[in-house]
Amino acid sequence: MTGHARISIAAWGATVLGSLVLTPVFSGPFLFISAFLCALVTGAGVLLQNLRIPRIVVPIVQLLVLVELLSLFFLRGTLRFGLIPVKATALEFNAQMVDAMDSINRFSAPLPQDSHLTLFAVSVIAATGFLIHVIAVQLRQAAWSGLLLLIMYTVPAATVHGGLPWLLFIPPAIGYIVLLSAEGRSRLSRWGRRISGVSHLDAAEPVEASALGQAGRRIGLTVVAIAALLPALLPTLPEGVIGNGLAGAGTGSGVGASISSTDPMLDMGKNLKRGDNVVALTYKGGPAGGTYLRLTALDLFDGNIWRIGPRTDGQKLNGGQLTPPPGYTGDLSKVARTSMEIDVTRTFRSQFAPVPYPLHSISLKRDWRYDAGSLDVVSTNGSIVGGKKYKLTSYDLQPTPEQLHESITTGAPDQYTLSVPGRTPVEVKQLTYDITNSAQDNKFEAAVLIQNWFRSGGGFTYSTQNAKGSGMAALEDFLLRSKEGYCEQFATGMALMARIVGIPSRVGIGFLPGTSDKDGEYTVRMHDMHAWPELYFQGLGWVRFEPTPSARVATTPGWTVPATENPTTPTTAPTNAPTTPGDKETPGIDRPRNDPNLPNDTGVAIVDTGNWFTNGGGQVIAAALGVALLLSIPWLVRMLTRRRRFLRPPGRAGAEGLWAEIRDTARDLGLDWSDVATPRQAGQWLVSKLPEDTHQAAHRLARGIESLRYAGDADPGLDLRDDASAVRKALWSQASLRRRWRARLLPPSWRWYLSRGTNEASDLLDEFDLLLARLRSLLLPKRARTN
Template sequence: MRPAAARLPDALLAAAASWAALAPLSTLFDSYSWTGPAVLVSLVVVVTGLLARLVIRRGLLVLLVQLLAGLEAAVLLHGRGHTWFGLPTWETVRAFNNVLFEGRMTLVRYAAPAPTNRGIIVGLTLLTLLFVALIDFCAVTRRSPAVAGIALVAAYLVTATNSGAPLAWYYFAAPAVLWLVMLARTGTGSLRRWATLVARPVEGDRPRDPVDSFADVARNIGIAVLAAAIAVPLIVPHFPTRFLVDGLGRSSNGTSDAGFALSTTLDLKRNLQSPSDKPVLTYRTSDPSPSPLRVAILDEYVGNGNFRTDSTIADRAVSRGTPLTALVPDALPPGLTSILDAVPSDNIERAEWQFRDGELLHPRIALPYGAASLDVDGQESVREYANGQVEVEDTAKRYTVTSVEVVPTTAMLQESRVSDGVFRGWNQETVTPQDLAIDPLATGALSQVLADVVPPGATDIEAAIAIQDYLRSPAFTYSLDLVPVAEGEDRVAANPIVHFLATKQGFCQQFAGTMVMLARQFGIPARIVVGFLPGRLDKGERTVLASDAHAWPELYFEPLGWLRFEPTPASRSGAVPAYAREGNGTSSATASSSTTASASSTTRRAQPGVDVPTPQGQTSLDRPIWQRVGDIPRAAWVVLALVLGIIGSLVLPVTALLIRRRRFAAAADDAAMVELRWQEMIRRIGDLGVRTPDALTPRQIQGHLTERALLSREPAAALGRVVTAVELARYAGPGTSFADPAKDVDAVLEAVDSSRSLVPRLRARLLPSSATAALGRSGRRIADLPRAAWEPVRDSVADLVRRRR
């Protein structure tokens, strides 16, 4: 059994159909960062399949080679640091297992669009590997695109059943059209091989290939069915959404009775605030001035202004399936009981909260600061994590909370020295190195701001208040419209944090994220909290709307733990906590210096390059190569891709031309030249889709080509002259001279070419069989190199053994 052909057009078509079916996945996640690794792995799978089909006979072995190559590519992309010279080990398996568990927890916890963390990226990369390899195996290696259609529709349904809202029509149309094209290619090829398909040419006319008539009927049917599939859902009633993955599919836009999904992945380049007036929850409380409600804690900085929940949070759970009331009944929250004796009773504030009509989708729940006990109607358990985040099993419609909040004293605030590295209560369950991570591109700008704003010798609380007051000063403007990054800016000036410090315009996300970075640069652990402002009070009851979504920083102070600060201007956030006000916990000198620094900052120009210093002595050549590559404009990459694509498309045609010229130049005599012309004509007509059985004589081939290629009178006569020349060349005596039938061969080729449709003609020019056969031979020679190198060694060893015997 001969190895299959590479089938490049079919492979590219199958890959395009695979990605058309995977494209709707983009609606389930909040960024496209997963597509880069997935595309690279897809290319590895497709190229490996092309090469493997040239040298391997069995389709399952081709699939196995594709899977192994794709897996190795995924390991090189995602398993760095866990491999043995690039090869996977047991450590790689364990690392992938941990990352995939993170992705699984993300699918369970988040409503669409879910955060695109590392677990999601790795999981989607592996999913793409399996999916593209499966489609390639069915549609290309096994030439069964109908079977591949089952996998394509399954991939589409996975997204459709988890999006929570109807997908756009083109998400269905794109894979459906590509699948129909794959079916058409395979069906047309099979139809051309039918022995009963014999069409008689009409004299004086060049009739159309009858296969095209069958193709037209099939095409019209396919278009009609596709149009009906898109139009019918617009007419019939929608049924309630049913989700395949618990958590991922929940969406307030769905046809199901879903609630509000608050994004817990903070991107400083996007707007957290929702313009919706949809109520999220309603509550009553005994606290006369309630603080914002916490929902999620974002303590891991992932670069480019992006924060997310620490990926190791699942490994640091305080409790699983245990009610909070069993952990701390009527007591202070965990971490505060150790300082009870140091806090005056007047500084301990207790409050009761009754929440109802909660629409915040699980596992999220909105809680006040210092939540000490929680009772959720209809749920027996919650999950509490070491960083204070709480999750529930189902949407919390009604629940009650008892809160115990400690109002820190001035002495307690001044006692904290964590910026000096003094962590008397340092605990990996409370503060981790993630809470001190800063953006390396923003280091220069952060240091400059701290030098201007924080006076020398300031304590932690003095520095925190100075930073907060600086961001709340008139120098900054609260606006939902961000100043765009100027074209041509370098990576430092374009960094979201540096850009915000330069333009001084943004909303709560910019203010919170920047204060976190400034506090960390000073040495104070800091993190971002996502939640809601207290809401609107009406007749003793507060209503929280979706538009009340807010973000603020928390800074770590010993022995108090995490304290809330509010750098966002008062027009949006309201007043700051009492302990974070200027003059409360700070010396007068510090307050004066902080005020002076803030006032002086208003006179500085908010322009890139002035407020934002660049690293001293650094030039573009000093930066790593990947950073310099990243500065290349997108247009240049497009031009480069086009040039490389054009050059790549010419490789096989040029190779075929060189092979043809070499063969003709090596012809020994006229008879050999005639035979080469004949063989070249048969091969090129076969490239156009009219294949000739090997067992036929030249006269039989003449009749076969006349009927199959629909040759009219003049091309048929030219073909007869070529056949006569071949017979003379084969059977004439030695030394007989023959005329070169090159003109008649060209006339036949031109006639056959003009009767073909566009696709076969393009395929014949871009993928000539002489070049692909040469590529296959080269591949087999390369594949045989290990065997050829081993056989002499094996024979030498065998000879040595025989001699010793």
């Protein structure tokens, strides 16, 4: 087989093995189609090179073959005469790529088996295989093709919730090794016919172990060992770094959904819009008619995304009572409690446990904690709630409209939930003031007006097709122009408006109550995922509202009925005009009345930009400390080694350790210590480097080592610590200041030990290599030579 053919086949194999990392992302036969197309493209390249076609022409023809194959497989209806790609083919390809990207943004992995997603996956793999072939075969730089394999691995590793299974790192590594080995063999063959080396394990048994085979086995063993052992050595990494096994979520259908702590809102949107409405959990008990189950609350809005604000490590769950609901000042002993039993399926991957709010107690223990401010329950070691079954009790808080109406909110319970981003459009603020005009500065009445405006008076339409998200630009478009969205836009829109009128707010992420069967068990599916605003009222705490229209949620909470007859629910954007003939015009509310507890006289809290520590200073300090710790490793190793040597008791081992310490000190200070010199020669060399008052100590040290090594009647309890200490201090004092600081910060002797450790590891690989060669010679004996 020619060299280019060998490398071409190895490049194809590396591409196929590398594409295995995409199996947790895409569904269907994309892998087999990709392998077949890459094989045809590779075959075309090998054929052209065997025909001595100019090298620059080969990749051009291969690219044309790839375009033709993709068109025949996926875009056949657009081909002229059923064979020739035309402009319509390119337009259709572009449209399907756009649909694929939209599906990737909307759905959680694994993606549904759609034709445009299959085309996307096959195109990516085939294009990667084509580039690997060009780099490895045409440019003869196989090593650089590893970057493409790395990109193919890192992209799904960074986007798949829970991370890729760590075993999927091995196939791309093996493919890369095979490609490097093929290129190395091709380069070696250019020097002529190779003569196999023979390594004799003993005089009677020759075993063939070529240098190329040794190198391949060494690299392969090292890479596979690292890939297999690294996750075991890092057991405390959170979910998403290493992964949760080959299935990603244990047993089950393999079609799951995830909620991560980094961007729960984005994850909810993807899971809500996915095609498979799988069961997330079932529960028994709770309030009549079911209950909302919350995962977490998003309290920080910076104008771009809603996310979880900085929190402490949380409080341990020991099966006892949790802290009281934040902000509630009533007598909890008089509040009814309900009991529930929740069974989460293995298809739901989340570090948050679905629980009702406010939670009283839960049976989860050990690695689960709760946050006192939000009462959400989260794992501390990256484990997921999928497959868990737990019992809990919760407070059945039912505030009355009268209580909410009389509540006076004097400020936010924290620094985040009343913050309005400084770049909030003026039009959105004015719209909010117009909607709440008739509330007469009552926070609860203003909240009800905003809720009713979203549900019926604002002309909104519920649709999951809104993929713009909940950033400031998306909210502005949703509130002022499109008025089409799903629970994400309705919840975040009301939360932002509530903050504008001075009501602390956050966004809850979780599930609707689900559907019940005849036995009273509720089933909650992934399409029941939901977002809602939670508003804070002094004395009552966090209260749920429901702005999402009835097309999604039939009813609103019973406590969101206005307590007075004055406020009206606007059917259009409110104005300051009288609502009925004869009514006096109600003064418009241009802005909330001044509140001494709010940041400025406008009554609108501007988002807190924080201090230098919260705005990246803490990360800089942590990074600096990490770098300092990393740089201090050589000094730390030398310091501990020196301490251990001088603490050894007198004797042969102790003396050798002291002699090694003098040798390392000399190397650290830039002196030319000889490894082949005898102790007497080394002692004479030391005398030439030391001041006169330490010559006797150097002689005693050298002669002591010499006698312990070569004299049979030497004193086994000889103590050379004082002499070694004097010699070391003298060497140190003779060096320049620059040399001493270099010896402290980056001692060369540490690099020598590192090199020695590498050599020892290489020796172990040699032993392993010879063991494999011996086994091969036993299992595959050479054929008897015939004369």
